[in-house]
Amino acid sequence: MQVKDFSVSGEEFQLIKNKELGYLETTPQPSLKKLSKYYESEDYISHTNSKRNLFEKAYHFIRDISLKRKLKLINSFNSEEKKILDIGCGTGSFLKIAKDNNWNVVGIEPNEKARSIAIENCGNSIFDTNKIEELKDGSFDVITLWHVLEHLPNLDRQIASLKRLLKANGTLIIAVPNFKSFDAKYYKEFWAAYDVPRHLWHFSKESIIKLFSTKKMIVVKSLPMVFDAYYVSLLSEKYRNTFLRIIPAFFIGLVSNLKAKQSGEYSSLIYVIKNSKN
Template structure:
């Protein structure tokens, strides 16, 4: 395992160094393409308004379009991730740990959160700050945030990168308000993809991933940190991309981010994603990601107040 002193060398060319906010030329297309794009935007906004209370001024017609997303479970998994599975509280304080270049943080802000970000990578912090976002540089412990100061703390694919995951969860619990929520997303070692690709599974990602979890070990880490697990499940979000990347590693020993795969391979990976979704419907914990929602432990709160 890399030491804390050396781990930064593994991130010199990490994907969070890309500024995703750079405007790319848009395909103008015809009337049909524009109508499809307009419907997709309305559908997504409507779903987020219906399920999570997004304060984006969604009209009744937009919400009607949002009902269509409930019929698309793969799309639904992506939209749930955009909201980070949290009911939106307009103006409430949210901290994203490991915000990278700030793409997700901008989504939180548009949804209505008073969102701040935190990252250890100076290049990523530079890119995110250039977007006008509130960004803190360094580890969570180094910020010395006041206790009970955030309504929500979220962290996507970060806990597997840290040397002390229980310590990170404990500090998250300290800064969380008594009615606040902590959301953790991380790869699932019990996933179908890991069983299928074994040592070629993309989410192993050595040497950056220091600790990997299944639902049992992630729950145990949260409980050791003094948190109460409110929900713990696995999802198929972006599983098709992970399947394609893992196949690249299996065949060529490497994966190039952003590569355009063939139509046949994209259809194959999407079929696997649907098969994995079916496994979840029969109660098998085989999704590629774990999603855990925690809150402060009531017993710990009562003990501290005595």
């Protein structure tokens, strides 16, 4: 499939399937030096706290509800130190609520603007990506990546690093879009969650299970992110029609969620992954 970068460059990219593991790869992938330019937009919402338009207001409304659910999820794990690492923490909204609930927080955020806001929210435990290599093995009870894994180059090395940083009985939580959802199939090349080339990889449930099994990590549970179907459909309608179509977007989001109740193929999914002692 050929997909366009609708939000920044207008360039087109191919989605190529990895035959062994089943995920899709954005091709060609920009070099690390060039990749940052695709994030140079005031519209990149996770790097700002602004609420200038409908999309930003919807994003922050959904985010505030999701934060409470994320906190409930991490609080369900038995962890003595309650030490958590959030990779791609953005402006630190999740780590702030975790810290306020007695978690020892560390965040990684490559974007300087977002990182400075996160430091204001959470203190000096927010670092650039080069800090990851300095963190000690087996340091964290929980590691989270909320819509981040799809942005990271070199999947194999990234997953190996996550396994290294987790405690032997630690928990990895990853949220990613699902290209096998109804809204993805409906919008096809206009599906906003492809978000090329910022999203380097595109996952399904099957591909996540296979990918992490290569590092002897087990997906023990998947949870739906029901709001994503509505938000992604709203943005997809804009890409397809160049103007807002709120009612059709709501309808497609609703249908996607209803179908996913049977299939499990929600627009986005949270995966709870356990480390292996081996």
